[in-house]
């Protein structure tokens with residue numbers, strides 16, 4: 167990842183928040199995001215980028231943001247929302263997919279299979295060898311068919327971009 171960013175997404179952008187995590191970015195879901203709450207702390211954090219569907223948040227922000235530090239998302243579909251973020255910020259092709267917890271955004275760590283035995287269904291335990299766990303919310307991940315499906319969806323989104331490496 168060429169640059170370290172932290173995304174702050176508003177109440178209507180839960181899916182976008184999740185997909186940013188899937189491709190490896192730190193992304194915080196902030197349902198309380200409003201012009202006067204959070205805009206300021208985010209502005210002070212040089213890595214923070216606000217993603218919002220609220221025009222008033224962009225127009226009435228008490229803070230004068232630099233270009234692209236606050237992005238008004240103009241589509242309802244997460245695929246187009248992600249495409250907009252990728253295009254505006256020129257995000258590179260994801261090199262760190264599935265390294266973060268989709269639920270809470272924390273970095274995942276590989277875990278010894280025997281340690282999670284009682285937490286996953288028996289057939290999953292027997293048919294998979296590598297497991298990752300979120301140390302924060304304790305959710306367990308393994309590469310299943312949904313990984314392939316999500317990878318394909320991401321590849322499709324990036325295929326819309328002619329010049330991104």
Ligand SMILES: [Zn+2]
Pocket residue numbers: 267268269270271272300301302303304305
């Ligand atoms: Zn988690």
